[in-house]
Amino acid sequence: MGRGGKAAHLVGSLALVALLAACGGGNQEPALETLDAESIYKLGEYQLETSRKGEDAVTYFSEVERLYPYSEWAKRALIMQAFAYHKDRDYENSRATAQRYIDTYPAEEDAAYAKYLLALSYYDQIDEVGRDQGLTFQALQALRAVIEEYPDSEYARSSILKFDLAFNHLAAKEMEIGRYYLKRKHYTAAINRFRVVVENFQTTTHVPEALHRLVESYLSLGLTDEAQTAGAILGHNFQSTVWYEDSYRLLTRKGLTPEAKGDSWLAKVYRQVIRGEWL
Numbered sequence: 001m002g003r004g005g006k007a008a009h010l011v012g013s014l015a016l017v018a019l020l021a022a023c024g025g026g027n028q029e030p031a032l033e034t035l036d037a038e039s040i041y042k043l044g045e046y047q048l049e050t051s052r053k054g055e056d057a058v059t060y061f062s063e064v065e066r067l068y069p070y071s072e073w074a075k076r077a078l079i080m081q082a083f084a085y086h087k088d089r090d091y092e093n094s095r096a097t098a099q100r101y102i103d104t105y106p107a108e109e110d111a112a113y114a115k116y117l118l119a120l121s122y123y124d125q126i127d128e129v130g131r132d133q134g135l136t137f138q139a140l141q142a143l144r145a146v147i148e149e150y151p152d153s154e155y156a157r158s159s160i161l162k163f164d165l166a167f168n169h170l171a172a173k174e175m176e177i178g179r180y181y182l183k184r185k186h187y188t189a190a191i192n193r194f195r196v197v198v199e200n201f202q203t204t205t206h207v208p209e210a211l212h213r214l215v216e217s218y219l220s221l222g223l224t225d226e227a228q229t230a231g232a233i234l235g236h237n238f239q240s241t242v243w244y245e246d247s248y249r250l251l252t253r254k255g256l257t258p259e260a261k262g263d264s265w266l267a268k269v270y271r272q273v274i275r276g277e278w279l
Contacts, residue, residue: 037073054084079110095121116155119143171201187217212243229266231258
């Protein structure tokens with residue numbers, strides 16, 4: 001930044017400090033009403049940069065909307081409110097404000113960012129919801145909307161990464177519950193969870209373990225055809241993994257080999273994945 005740019009930045013900063021001092025004294029609202037939309041908006045930006053609380057910035061951005069509802073600055077202020085709420089982890093208000101922007105300005109360039117913020121309001125809560133996966137499903141739906149509606153935007157690229165992580169998260173939860181049942185020898189309940197991973201989360205990193213756990217579960221129930229078929233799928237797609245080594249060891253100890261047998265749901269998966277019979 002040149003000397004002239006530094007001077008302009010200093011003047012702008014001093015102006016903001018003066019405005020903050022004016023607004024901080026006595027009756028705040030009349031002071032704001034004496035300012036134009038741009039000045040109030042910049043006060044909001046200043047608070048967003050300097051305050052730990054996004055709600056401090058929301059106060060100014062909402063005033064821009066109230067005092068200058070049809071201005072370009074009001075439009076900008078609305079999307080910044082959504083961002084400020086998100087900064088505060090006030091996800092419900094961030095989501096509501098982002099949706100209000102989408103409803104009011106659907107054709108504007110920032111509609112893509114509003115859609116992305118809406119998705120983030122779900123995504124950033126994934127680790128807080130325990131075993132309730134409702135928000136994870138909502139995050140996936142919202143991220144998919146960004147990807148499909150704004151495929152060429154920078155938000156689409158970020159959404160694809162987050163979509164994959166959220167999808168993986170759902171599979172991880174299914175695995176967690178499946179292991180819980182398996183440890184307690186509730187084999188049928190465990191199989192149902194591992195089956196979900198194999199059938200519905202085929203692109204995640206959890207599939208090799210899910211197949212191995214199916215080998216364990218089916219062997220425990222004496223269902224050797226299913227165990228061998230799970231081992232065959234595992235050996236074909238994930239032969240270099242420790243999960244295949246463990247499954248192969250379990251099968252051979254019982255005089256069995258990994259091969260497709262019978263006509264179970266796993267046999268159908270084998271025919272589709274290995275032989276391509278769905279084509």
